[in-house]
Amino acid sequence: MKTELILLRHGETEWNSLGLLQGHRDSPLSTEGLRQADALAARLSTLSFSALYSSDLGRALETARRISTRTGHEVHADARLRERGLGLLEGLTRDEARQRHPDIFGEYSTNAPDYVVPGGESVSQRLNHAVECLGEVGQRHPGERVVVVTHGGVLSSFFRHSLGIPPNTPRAFSVRNACWNQFDYQQGSFVLVTWGDLTHLRATSRDDP
Template identity: 40%
Template sequence: MSVQSSSPVLAPTQLIVIRHGETAWNRERRLQGQLDVPLNSHGEAQAAALGMALQAEPLDAIYSSDLSRALQTARALAAGRPLAVRTEPGLRERHFGEFQGLTQVEVSERYPEGFAAWQARVPDHAPAGGERLVDFYARVVDITLSLARRHLGGRIALVAHGGVLDCLYRAAHGMSLDAPRKHELRNAGINRLHSDGHRLTVAQWGDVAHLDARGLDEVDQRHVR
């Protein structure tokens, strides 16, 4: 006689994944990486609008990169909720080493070979002192799946960076790291994913209806973070 398990099957974790609001360096098309750049006034307004848009949506936890631009955005989302923002360094932007603090034009002039590898999205390339794309991707996907397993069946928010969102979109769609990006990564946009703790799927992407104007994309050139 077979015995059937009565263990409940939990629904997937719902993930609301958000890129931080705008910074002055976003507007200057300057590479931020892991340098700690705060929101500008427009970014603060975007973060407030994000909080208002999601205020009625229950959340089990809010996690944020520990860089201030993400943390400020997460705190606006947490306003009025009985939740403290939990910082998670694993959600940081990619470390761009010697490229950090430079505009794309400056990178192309000072480091032409590195610039070409960056533009081509070479997975094993790392700027001097920085992080390989393949390692960044593994870091982001690993921490996201770990958090999904921690809150299996619940709903959590992750506030991070353009590069982080790009990794999650690629993981959900099975995209290679060197494939050109066609998906948008808007400041303070709302992106929804589901996860069983082992895989990711996209439920909604790039919702910016709550913003007065479309948030800056991760630059038309697709690379400045």
């Protein structure tokens, strides 16, 4: 039996709004990010699902907890769902990273799957953790629907992995905050069903009271 995996990116953070590289460092959800998390929660409150998993980083947990408040599910945190660690690039804008660490940022920008940022990790290392975790979740919940809150980098790598796209292929798709993505897991494989759904955000606006 297949497992339906609803993979969500966390709501916008204050660092997202400033264009800072986050990695394992954290930043609270912005006002817009809280609205996005609540919009996800409202959508999920009308959908039956069996379990709620999340990265253990604060921005994902904050999003998951706002969902939990509406749906009543316990949040199961797992470090394997974390964003890729970016080491000494964390907390910098891309322009700052390019100016202060040109060689490192240049290597990072190629998306080479095995390049380890000093003090951080590679795309492959982080993807392997996520695939292992999501495979276990799929096996644990056959025939069920499960919600997972994770990060943009994880989703981007997982998208490529599932479709067989080389990891260093330039990204020609978006991974928006609070996006809704569905993959079906069956017999050890992941099949993309929905990507980048933002209909829950269009139901409200920044101007709503």
